[in-house]
Amino acid sequence: MSAVIDSHGQAHDHHGGGYGGIMRWITTTNHKDIGTLYLWFSFIMFMTGGAMAMVIRAELFEPGLQFVNPDFFNQLTTMHGLIMVFGAIMPAFVGFANWQIPMMIGAPDMAFARMNNWSFWLLPFAASMLMLSFFMPGGAPGVGWTLYAPLTVQMGMGMDLTIFAIHLLGMSSIMGSINIITTILNMRAPGMTLMRMPLFCWTWLITAYMLLAAMPVFAGAVTMTLTDRHFGTSFFNAAGGGDPVLYQHIFWFFGHPEVYIIALPAFGVISQVIPAFSRKPLFGYASMVYATSAIAILSFMVWAHHMYTVGMPVTGQLFFMYATMLIAAPTGVKVFNWVATMWRGSLSFETPMLFACGFLFLFTLGGFTGLVLALVPVDIQLQDTYYVVAHFHYVMVAGALFSAFAGIYFWLPKWTGRMYDETLGKWHFWLSMIFFNMIFFVQHFLGLAGMPRRIPDYPLMFETWNKISSIGAFGFGLTQLLFLYIVLKAIRSGEKAPQRPWEGADSIDWTMIPTPAPYHTFETPPVIK
Amino acid sequence: MNQTLLDERGRENRRMLVKLFVVALAMFGFGFALVPFYDKICKALGVNNFIAPDAVQANTQVDLARSVTIELDANTHNLAWRFRPMVRHLTVHPGELAQIEYEIANVRDVPVTAQAVPSYGPQRAGQYFRKLECFCFTQQTLAGGETRRMPVVFLIDPALPKDVNTITLSYTFFEVPGTSKERS
Secondary structure: OHHHHHOOOOOOOOOHHHOOHHHHHHHOOOHHHHHHHHHHHHHHHHHHHHHHHHHHHHHOOOOOOOOOOHHHHHHHHHHHHHHHHHHHHHHHHHHHHHHHHHHHHOOOOOOOHHHHHHHHHHHHHHHHHHHHHHHOOOOOOOOOOOOOOOHHHHOOOHHHHHHHHHHHHHHHHHHHHHHHHHHHHHOOOOOOOHHHOOHHHHHHHHHHHHHHHHHHHHHHHHHHHHHHHHOOOOOOOHHHOOOHHHHHHHHHHHHHHHHHHHHHHHHHHHHHHHHHHHOOOOOOHHHHHHHHHHHHHHHOOOHHHHOHHHOOOHHHHHHHHHHHHHHHHHHHHHHHHHHHHHOOOOOOOOHHHHHHHHHHHHHHHHHHHHHHHHOHHHHHHHOOEHHHHHHHHHHHHHHHHHHHHHHHHHHHHHHHOEOOOHHHHHHHHHHHHHHHHHHHHHHHHHHHOOOEOOOOOOOHHHHHHHHHHHHHHHHHHHHHHHHHHHHHHHHHHOOEOOOOOOOOOOOHHHHOOOOOOOOOOOOOOOOOO | OOHHHHHHHHHHHHHHHHHHHHHHHHHHHHHHHHHHHHHHHHHHHOOOOOOOOHHHHHOOOOOOOOOEEEEEEEEEEOOOEEEEEOOOEEEEOOOOOEEEEEEEEEOOOOOEEEEEEEEEEOHHHHHHEEEEEEHHHOOEEEOOOOEEEEEEEEEEOOOOOOOOOEEEEEEEEEEOOOOOOOOO
């Protein structure tokens, strides 16, 4: 990534005590450097988690056991989930936040620059611990990314590594969110009122509060698992008077907000991209802010819809069902606003906009299957089937990942001063779009037909759809290598980007900062009129 | 920006940091507060009372009018253990406390840990099979060549449907992965 910085040709003071080479990245406190680190880290994790998905799909290509034994298969599904959620998607959006938030609100840097460095550098260690668990006796935890008790209490020492990795990841997210909240609330330029901020900043402000409320609860849950394992407590151990279902409640109290912790920054990116390529201001800005807050608050009240089948009273099921369906209202407001922004705009479809449109279609589809799953009687049928897998991949991949791609293509010119190859970008989009649907659309059918998730083998009747899904997965995996090539090519030899490559983008990072963004921006705060 | 303003902002930021850190700590505590809260909610709603002594109360009503034959079966799955019940079958009255014994022997010369998983025939009889004590509750570790006798204490719930006269209780021992010192 050094090409990014070299292209600025700046000779002035270096951060990180003027170190060069690797030490520069280890000691940096510059929000742009740290944003870059976050993004590359998340890409590496994306490839790691993706490789695991390839093995999973290879095993599921045919019925029977071909490549891996069931234990290892379970470990792969678990680690794929943990790595993609905590290693790939969350850090990617924190990377965007680091790069963009100070530039969008006219701040010179994040509020706590050194803590920012620390919150990034915890991640590689956490990721290494997660990966190390594969080499422990008994292997990595094979309990599913939700880490349900009582299995977690019985696992080998790979589980302990995972627990500590989650502690580190949690510390990193909590420090990151404290940083983002303080930056947004205290560091805005004069005249940049809260309601004038680009929506991306709003979604991150709300996300950061959610992280602050949810992440410590998860840390608590894994801490209880740890003490159950080693210190004789019985939070989740029925033999000692505990209750494994309690774990599920605590986990999903974190886990459901986590879904929106991932989705809200994605909404933020889309809310920047769609107006830029529609050449119109965002429709219903204020309602977007309120809808985002409403989603955030509701998301803390619906956790038990992940566990309809644990045997809760019907009243409880009804409450969680209706509360869950209520979330569709503010989400609907958002989708409506995006479409209304495009309505009568002068649209153009460069790669970021293509990914934003792909997001809009597929995320909405994922939202619909979410509504289907919210229905208690239906969910009892579909619990733990491939329908659920299809649903959350529509939300996580077509939702979060596509919007991350949109963000990368959208902001890459700002960050590096170079344009990506538009033709290749379009190829990347269309291949991703086709292969994505090939993998996950058919999984709806598998789920409806009753194929359970997290099982390495299946009856013959599921073979056709599984084959299609696996071929799609290999295609999707290869397509992401194309993405790497596009980004590297843009950084090394991309055309020089004009000051405003997207004439519809009018936030102050485009209008008040030269392209590429210099190492230090807004050292004297701009005045926003 | 002049120095006093910067200092002022630094102070404000630090105040914010402390406040938000306290929020994070409080939420960590909240996670633990969910434990007693969950207990109270379950009590209030009358759900999840799995430690209620229903089995013991049921025992006061021994249904002498009926008797049920219990057939015992023992298997191992990919495990070099000998495993058998001391009796093949017995007859009990519903509600009557009964004790049976099994013998397991590790024929290998290395310690092995395994766990027994029960299954019932007919399947629906399982919910009426109340076990007060069973070796299947925990993992069993046998030293090389060790032989052990282990009890199961149980009673049949008198609510057992009238048409069930015979229940087969079948145990299968599975090795617990990752616990054996040496792979076979």
